Amino acid sequence: MLKPLVPALTAAVLFSGCTMAPRYERPASPVATTYPTDSAATSSPAAAATADLGWREFFTDPRLQKLIELSLANNRDLRVATLRVEQARAQYRIQRAALLPTVNATGNGSRAKTPGDLNTTGQPIISEQFSVGLGFTAYELDLFGRVQSLKDRTLGTYLASNEAARSTHLALVAQVATQYLTVRQLEEQAAIARQTLEAVQSSYDVRKRSFEVGTLGELDLRTSEIQVQTARSGLASYTRLRAQAENTLAVLVGQPLPADLPAGRALREQGLLAELPAGVPSDLLQRRPDILAAEHTLKAANANIGAARAAFFPRIALTGSFGTSSADLDGLFKAGSEAWSFAPSISVPIFAAGANRANLDVANVSKQIEVANYEKAIQTAFREVADGLIARSTFREQLDAQAALLAAQQRRFELSDLRYQNGVDNYLVVLLAQQDLYTAQQALVQSRAAELINLVTLYKALGGGWNETRPANAP
Numbered sequence: 116m117l118k119p120l121v122p123a124l125t126a127a128v129l130f131s132g133c134t135m136a137p138r139y140e141r142p143a144s145p146v147a148t149t150y151p152t153d154s155a156a157t158s159s160p161a162a163a164a165t166a167d168l169g170w171r172e173f174f175t176d177p178r179l180q181k182l183i184e185l186s187l188a189n190n191r192d193l194r195v196a197t198l199r200v201e202q203a204r205a206q207y208r209i210q211r212a213a214l215l216p217t218v219n220a221t222g223n224g225s226r227a228k229t230p231g232d233l234n235t236t237g238q239p240i241i242s243e244q245f246s247v248g249l250g251f252t253a254y255e256l257d258l259f260g261r262v263q264s265l266k267d268r269t270l271g272t273y274l275a276s277n278e279a280a281r282s283t284h285l286a287l288v289a290q291v292a293t294q295y296l297t298v299r300q301l302e303e304q305a306a307i308a309r310q311t312l313e314a315v316q317s318s319y320d321v322r323k324r325s326f327e328v329g330t331l332g333e334l335d336l337r338t339s340e341i342q343v344q345t346a347r348s349g350l351a352s353y354t355r356l357r358a359q360a361e362n363t364l365a366v367l368v369g370q371p372l373p374a375d376l377p378a379g380r381a382l383r384e385q386g387l388l389a390e391l392p393a394g395v396p397s398d399l400l401q402r403r404p405d406i407l408a409a410e411h412t413l414k415a416a417n418a419n420i421g422a423a424r425a426a427f428f429p430r431i432a433l434t435g436s437f438g439t440s441s442a443d444l445d446g447l448f449k450a451g452s453e454a455w456s457f458a459p460s461i462s463v464p465i466f467a468a469g470a471n472r473a474n475l476d477v478a479n480v481s482k483q484i485e486v487a488n489y490e491k492a493i494q495t496a497f498r499e500v501a502d503g504l505i506a507r508s509t510f511r512e513q514l515d516a517q518a519a520l521l522a523a524q525q526r527r528f529e530l531s532d533l534r535y536q537n538g539v540d541n542y543l544v545v546l547l548a549q550q551d552l553y554t555a556q557q558a559l560v561q562s563r564a565a566e567l568i569n570l571v572t573l574y575k576a577l578g579g580g581w582n583e584t585r586p587a588n589a590p
Contacts, residue, residue: 134260136267136421139414145490146396146497150504165391166402166578170288173574175386178379179295182368186291187284189369196276196283203269203276210269213262216251221438223247246454248438253460256431264421271415278408281581285404287367288580292571294364299382300564301360305353307556312346315549319343335542342546346553382563387570389511393504393577399496402578409492413485416478423478426471427464434458496576503573510566517559524548524555 171180187193229240257263319339325331365372380386400406439452464471531548534540574580 134263134267134418134421135424136260136264136418139417141410142413142486142489144396144400144493146493148397149395150393150497150501165394165574166398167582168388168391168574168579169582169584170580171584173388173579174292176295176380176384177377179292181376182295182364182372183288183291185370185373186287186368190287190367191369193280193283193287196280200273200276200280203273207266207269207273210262210266213255214257214266216254216433218249218251221246221248221250221436243442244440245443246438246440248436248454250434250436250438250456252434253432254434256433258431259425259428261422261425261430264418264425267418268415268422271411271413271418275408275411275415278404278411281404282408285575285578285580289571289575291364291367293568294360294367295379296382296385296564296567296571298357298360298364299379300560301353301357303382303560304557305350305357307553307560308346308350308353311549311553311556312343312350315339315342315346338542338546342549345550349553382560382567385567387567387574389507389570391507391570391573391577391579393500393573396493396497396500399493399500399578403492403496403576404578404581406489406492406496409485409489413482413489416482416485420475420478420482423471423475426474429461429463432460432462434460499576500573503569503576506569507566507573510562510569514559514562514566517555517562521552521555521559524552528552 170183174180174183224243224245226241226243229242231238231240234240255262319336319342322331322336322339326333326336361372400410435455435457437453437455439448440454441449441452528545528548528551531540531545535542535545
């Protein structure tokens with residue numbers, strides 16, 4: 116009959132939800148309640164929408180959109196992170212299955228011959244035995260929540276791996292965007308170097324002809340030659356850096372860059388949303404996947420304490436079966452052939468040389484480590500957002516100053532060249548003015564790229580880049 120097994124199975128179900136893990140309480144946030152900036156965007160009512168802003172909404176350059184799309188499909192780091200989630204989910208399912216008995220169907224048959232000199236009849240005996248049934252072996256009755264705590268620990272690990280995959284996703288989107296902007300920056304800087312080289316080469320050719328006919332001194336010729344070689348060197352450098360940056364971009368994308376990519380936009384035409392609302396630091400606790408991963412890892416460590424505590428108490432294991440047995444195959448299912456067994460066992464820890472106490476100490480210390488890691492994740496997120504906000508508030512002023520500086524340098528070069536043509540100044544003055552103009556042109560491009568990259572970094576720091584498009588109900 117099944118009656119002897121019912122009480123044990125019922126008790127297993129009733130006690131399987133108990134656990135000796137301490138009650139989880141989220142640690143207090145170790146950062147200020149507001150960011151160190153007076154920007155009105157940080158307290159905007161729509162602040163929570165930043166992380167929901169899809170990357171296609173934020174990055175409007177069609178070439179960049181295609182590159183991000185390809186990277187999400189092909190990047191190997193993201194693929195590994197996704198596979199680790201699948202692995203952790205399978206591990207969780209394995210551990211969760213331990214909460215319930217594993218029931219197996221069995222069937223056995225045996226036929227044996229015993230010689231006559233080994234039995235009392237003196238005649239050979241052929242014996243047969245057949246049985247079929249259902250049974251479970253060494254199922255732990257989780258009275259003290261050890262198995263439940265191990266299940267909760269594995270669940271925390273699985274959820275942490277899922278958030279880690281999201282973090283990899285966000286990082287990949289930001290890396291592709293940053294690298295693409297770097298490529299565009301180097302392209303524009305190479306174009307400036309190329310234009311400068313063409314201008315100084317043309318000027319050098321004119322001066323060389325003047326030198327050959329004796330109307331120009333060698334000092335002015337060599338000064339003009341310096342301009343040519345400097346521009347050549349700069350162009351070679353930017354060409355090399357651009358090719359290397361494009362190679363890095365191809366690795367992030369996970370394949371060679373297609374030849375049919377849409378046309379890209381210049382840096383000044385990227386149109387990134389400059390006024391990203393930052394909200395308050397507490398928003399990060401629910402939006403940053405690295406913080407969520409750290410908290411899930413902390414919960415797993417908390418659950419592990421429950422398993423370590425349960426090790427101090429007895430472990431009860433149940434083994435049982437129910438079926439039919441018969442000496443004849445045709446009598447296997449006849450009345451009176453029922454057979455059952457029930458074999459509980461208990462293991463009580465008496466002496467373990469302090470191992471259980473040490474395991475509990477390890478679990479407690481591990482939890483404190485994860486508390487520190489969780490707090491560090493919050494502090495890192497706070498710093499990244501605060502840095503991005505501060506940089507955003509100063510880049511516009513810097514770009515305005517760079518543009519004004521470029522205009523002044525352009526005018527200075529024009530006046531210097533005019534004075535040289537009229538014989539007022541020597542060519543060295545023109546050379547210095549042109550070098551400063553070139554430097555100002557390159558600095559403006561570099562500052563413009565730095566501002567855009569900072570916006571990308573801020574977008575990622577606020578948890579953006581996970582969604583592809585803005586939800587329909589978003590503000």
